[in-house]
Amino acid sequence: MRMENLNIAERFYSAIERDRRERKAGIHVSDLIGPCLRQSYYRLNFGESYNRTTALNFWGGRKLHETPILREHELELEAYGVHATIDEYEDGVLVDKKNLFRDMPLPPQPSPQYIAQMEYYTVILAANDRPVMKAVLLYIPWFNLQVGPMEVEVTDQLRPVEVVRAELVSRAAALTDLPSRRIGDHCVYCQYFNRCFCVKMQQS
Numbered sequence: 001m002r003m004e005n006l007n008i009a010e011r012f013y014s015a016i017e018r019d020r021r022e023r024k025a026g027i028h029v030s031d032l033i034g035p036c037l038r039q040s041y042y043r044l045n046f047g048e049s050y051n052r053t054t055a056l057n058f059w060g061g062r063k064l065h066e067t068p069i070l071r072e073h074e075l076e077l078e079a080y081g082v083h084a085t086i087d088e089y090e091d092g093v094l095v096d097k098k099n100l101f102r103d104m105p106l107p108p109q110p111s112p113q114y115i116a117q118m119e120y121y122t123v124i125l126a127a128n129d130r131p132v133m134k135a136v137l138l139y140i141p142w143f144n145l146q147v148g149p150m151e152v153e154v155t156d157q158l159r160p161v162e163v164v165r166a167e168l169v170s171r172a173a174a175l176t177d178l179p180s181r182r183i184g185d186h187c188v189y190c191q192y193f194n195r196c197f198c199v200k201m202q203q204s
């Protein structure tokens with residue numbers, strides 16, 4: 001092919017596709033924190049659809065996480081049958097990085113989903129001899145570099161480790177069979193919508 005006919009955008013998408021990392025098999029913390037466990041069940045059993053928008057988001061998110069900050073970086077751990085990739089950990093400090101897209105302001109409160117994620121990480125770290133004394137969400141503005149990274153400490157918002165451990169174990173166990181629907185606004189964005197409601201029609 002003549003170089004002037006080269007479609008650079010196509011080459012870019014092919015390159016990020018090659019660069020993609022497959023998710024380790026099994027249940028991950030991200031499967032336990034969403035509003036609907038049934039959605040996670042579908043993802044675990046039927047896989048995830050992948051298109052150019054999701055490809056770009058995965059790639060951007062991965063690049064954002066690439067630079068190590070603390071001594072233990074992208075730490076892959078497992079406990080109670082659940083996998084976790086911890087962004088950063090050092091001497092009792094847990095840091096999880098979050099993208100802030102475009103002009104998104106810093107949320108007034110971290111979402112319950114992010115808090116649950118930090119709680120589950122705390123339980124898995126504790127089971128791997130890494131107690132958490134301080135938990136921080138580091139919001140990184142991806143598109144608006146005039147704003148610096150923002151640190152939000154969430155330690156006081158985390159529930160006791162024993163309470164969270166029981167919840168983590170029971171949510172992970174719930175993924176062995178098809179969980180009930182949790183119908184809500186999130187269904188509009190669910191990639192398994194047709195599968196979920198087709199099954200209902202077949203059952204009725």
Ligand code: SF4
Pocket residue numbers: 036038039180181182183184186187190191192193196197
């Ligand atoms: S459509 Fe709604 S209820 Fe069904 S799996 Fe998706 S999020 Fe859950």
